[in-house]
Amino acid sequence: MSEFVLDETRKVGRGPSQLRVPSVDLVVLEGPARGARAHLPATGAKVGSAPTCTLVLADPTVSRVHLEIRALGSALRLRDAGSTNGTYIGGVRIHEADIPVGTVVRLGGSAFRVDAREDNTFVAISERTELGELVGASLEMRALYAVLERVAPTDTTVLVQGETGTGKDVAARSIHALSSRSAGPFVPIDCGAIPEHLFESELFGHLRGAFTGAVSNRKGVFEEAAGGTLFLDEIGEMPLSLQPKLLRALETRTVRRVGASTAVPVDVRVVAATNRSLAKCVNDGTFREDLYYRLAVVEVAIPPLRDREGDVAILANRFFERLTGQKAPLDPAFVAQLAARSWPGNVRELRNFIERAVAMGQARPSTGASVAPPPPTSAPVLPPGAESIVPLSLPLKEAREAWTREFERIYVEAMLRKTGGNVTRAAEAAGVSRRFLQRLCARLGVRAADLDDDE
Numbered sequence: 001m002s003e004f005v006l007d008e009t010r011k012v013g014r015g016p017s018q019l020r021v022p023s024v025d026l027v028v029l030e031g032p033a034r035g036a037r038a039h040l041p042a043t044g045a046k047v048g049s050a051p052t053c054t055l056v057l058a059d060p061t062v063s064r065v066h067l068e069i070r071a072l073g074s075a076l077r078l079r080d081a082g083s084t085n086g087t088y089i090g091g092v093r094i095h096e097a098d099i100p101v102g103t104v105v106r107l108g109g110s111a112f113r114v115d116a117r118e119d120n121t122f123v124a125i126s127e128r129t130e131l132g133e134l135v136g137a138s139l140e141m142r143a144l145y146a147v148l149e150r151v152a153p154t155d156t157t158v159l160v161q162g163e164t165g166t167g168k169d170v171a172a173r174s175i176h177a178l179s180s181r182s183a184g185p186f187v188p189i190d191c192g193a194i195p196e197h198l199f200e201s202e203l204f205g206h207l208r209g210a211f212t213g214a215v216s217n218r219k220g221v222f223e224e225a226a227g228g229t230l231f232l233d234e235i236g237e238m239p240l241s242l243q244p245k246l247l248r249a250l251e252t253r254t255v256r257r258v259g260a261s262t263a264v265p266v267d268v269r270v271v272a273a274t275n276r277s278l279a280k281c282v283n284d285g286t287f288r289e290d291l292y293y294r295l296a297v298v299e300v301a302i303p304p305l306r307d308r309e310g311d312v313a314i315l316a317n318r319f320f321e322r323l324t325g326q327k328a329p330l331d332p333a334f335v336a337q338l339a340a341r342s343w344p345g346n347v348r349e350l351r352n353f354i355e356r357a358v359a360m361g362q363a364r365p366s367t368g369a370s371v372a373p374p375p376p377t378s379a380p381v382l383p384p385g386a387e388s389i390v391p392l393s394l395p396l397k398e399a400r401e402a403w404t405r406e407f408e409r410i411y412v413e414a415m416l417r418k419t420g421g422n423v424t425r426a427a428e429a430a431g432v433s434r435r436f437l438q439r440l441c442a443r444l445g446v447r448a449a450d451l452d453d454d455e
Contacts, residue, residue: 017124017125017126017127017142018122018123018124018125019122019123019124019125019139019143020120020121020122021042021071021072021074021121021122021123022040022071022074022075022076022101022116022121023040023116023117023118023119023120023121024039024040024071024076024101024114024115024116024117025037025038025039025040025114025115025117026038026039026040026045026047026054026055026069026112026113026114026115027112027113027115028055028057028110028111028112029104029111029112029113030106030109030110030111031057031059031062031108031109031110031111032057032058032059032109032110033056033057033058033059033110036055036056036057038054038055039117040054040069040070040071040076040114040121041054042071042121042122042123043070043123044068044069044070044071045068045069045070046065046067046068046081046279047066047067047068047069047107047112048062048063048064048065048066048067048081048083049062049063049064049066050064050065050282050289052289052293053065055112057107057108057110057112059108059109059110060108061084061085061108061109061110062083062085062107062108062109062110063081063082063083063084063085063108063283064279064282064283064289065081065279065280065282065283066080066081066083066087066107066108066283067079067080067081067083067087067105067107068081068279069114071121071123072098072140075098075099076098076099076100076101076103076114077096077097077098077099078094078096078097078098078099078105079095079096080094080095080096081277081279081280081283082277082279082280082281082283082284083107083108083283084283085107085108086107087105087106087107088105088106088107089103089104089105089106093447099114100114101114101115101116102114102115102116123143123146124143124146124147125139125142125143125146126142126143126145126146126149127142128142128145128149129142129314131145131148131149131174131178132170132173132174132175132177132178133170133173133174133177134148134167134170134171134174135311135314135315135318136308136311136314136315137310137311137314138303138307138308138309138310138311139309140303140307140308141303141308141311144171144300144301144302144303147298147300148171148174148175148178148300149178151175151298151300152174152175152178152179153178153179153180154179155179155181155269156269156297156298157250157269157270157271157272157294157295157297157298158172158175158270158271158272158297158298158299158300159235159271159272159273159274159278159295159296159297159298159299159300160172160271160272160273160274160300160301160302161273161274161275161277161278161299161300161301161302162273162275162301162302162303162304163275163302163304163346164275164345164346164348165345165346165347165348165349166302166303166304166305166346166347167302167346167347167348168233168273168274168275168302169188169231169233169273171273171300171302172186172188172229172231172233172271172273173186173231175229175271176228176229176231176269176271179229179269181227181228181229181269183227184225184226184227184228184229185224185225185226185227185228185229186225186228186229186231187221187224187225187228187229187230187231188231188233189202189203189221189230189231189232189233190233190234191232191233191234191235191236191237191238192233192234192237193234196239196241196242199238199239199242200242200245200258201214201218201220201258202220202221203220203221203222203242203245203246203249203255204220204222204245204249204255204256204257204258205217205218205219205220205222205223205255205257205258206218206220206257206258206259207257207258207259207260208259209259210257210258210259211258211259214258214259217257218257220255220257222249222255222266222268223255223264223266225266225268226266226267226268227267227268228268228269229268229269229270229271230268230269230270230271231271231272231273232270232271232272232273233272233273234273234274234275235272235273235274235278235295236274236275236276236278236281236286236287237274238287240286240287240288243287243288243291244288244291246291247288247290247291247294249266250270250291250294250295251294253265253266253267253268254266270295272295278292278295278296279292304343304346305343305346305347305350306342306343312335312338312339312343312350313330313335313338313339315347315350315351316330316335316338316350316354317329317330317335319350319351319354319355320354320358320363320365323354323355323358324358326365328365328366329365329366330363330364330365330366331364331365331366331367332366334357334362334363334364338350338353405444408440408444409444409446411430412426412430412437412440412441412444412446413446415429415430416441416446416448421448422448423437423438423441423448426448
């Protein structure tokens with residue numbers, strides 16, 4: 001089995017640095033497409049039955065977009081895209097995992113192997129440690145900067161994906177600031193906050209009298225953003241019935257106000273963002289496949305904070321400086337405590353934590369001594385590891401819901417393992433009905449077959 005190591009970045013002339021990543025082919029071993037081969041691009045690949053996938057498997061048991069795979073440093077990261085029949089390696093169902101070269105991946109009635117190639121593959125790495133409002137010096141962020149540096153000056157539509165709190169809106173503003181449209185308006189709209197019956201009017205505008213309450217003509221956000229950038233945040237929340245109209249607007253660069261008989265041209269660049277997997281939404285039938293690919297002309301992913309080595313300290317010091325005006329770095333011991341946390345809320349959670357620490361007097365500039373800031377006298381000392389499971393950065397209601405979900409998942413998985421995956425026995429032991437336990441497993445994404453004694 002070939003082994004790849006993470007090379008040092010190297011400069012190429014005056015251009016960006018480059019990073020060597022695994023160069024592999026995906027070779028189909030079983031299924032209707034047996035013998036097919038596809039090279040894994042540096043930007044990553046999608047595998048599924050849709051003709052737009054990098055590796056197309058004409059298999060009725062394979063989802064439209066079944067899985068995604070990309071090189072990440074010296075590793076290959078595979079992520080199931082919410083497929084119907086799942087992705088398996090060695091008989092174990094995989095949701096997300098780093099895999100070595102030579103791995104055989106099974107999906108539906110097909111299977112493919114990850115084969116090493118002789119040639120090298122490189123991805124561009126920017127020399128910047130921040131881009132626009134984005135801050136971070138990790139390899140993951142510098143790879144993102146390299147893509148945005150090329151894309152921002154164009155009018156190409158960009159889809160920004162990432163977990164909640166990673167900074168998708170910051171990335172969108174940075175793209176706008178670096179574009180030739182920076183002098184124009186930046187118009188954000190939250191697709192998850194608009195009532196469905198007002199969605200079309202918000203996007204495209206309306207004429208007076210078009211519906212009850214339309215007392216005057218009104219521009220939609222497409223017209224408001226003319227000459228600038230329209231940011232469609234949480235695009236995955238858009239109602240399915242309105243998606244064809246958005247697709248038409250993107251294709252024709254025209255909009256028709258509600259109640260109007262003619263369309264008007266719009267000069268606007270579109271950036272969309274979502275914390276959902278749009279590929280999964282396509283598989284579920286809640287998002288149009290053609291709209292997905294029209295939005296994802298360039299698709300970028302903002303890495304979660306846990307994957308950004310060294311960036312916690314940089315971000316913490318930047319937030320501390322903004323909040324206090326002090327340029328002195330934070331105490332190293334305090335920063336070390338921050339770096340040891342997982343930050344499920346990502347950059348937003350870190351920012352809120354620093355703001356609270358400043359208000360409580362826990363965040364102090366370095367004095368040269370590595371002494372951890374004392375906890376507030378009025379607060380009890382938490383047991384070791386408590387903050388990694390109790391989301392203290394969230395409001396009480398949200399924290400309780402997050403804690404409950406995690407408790408239910410741990411309890412259900414433990415009970416199923418205890419009973420060898422027998423749902424009926426697990427339900428009896430838990431004191432609930434079999435139907436209730438089945439529904440709970442479905443909601444938590446837990447499969448009894450994956451948790452039997454042979455696992």
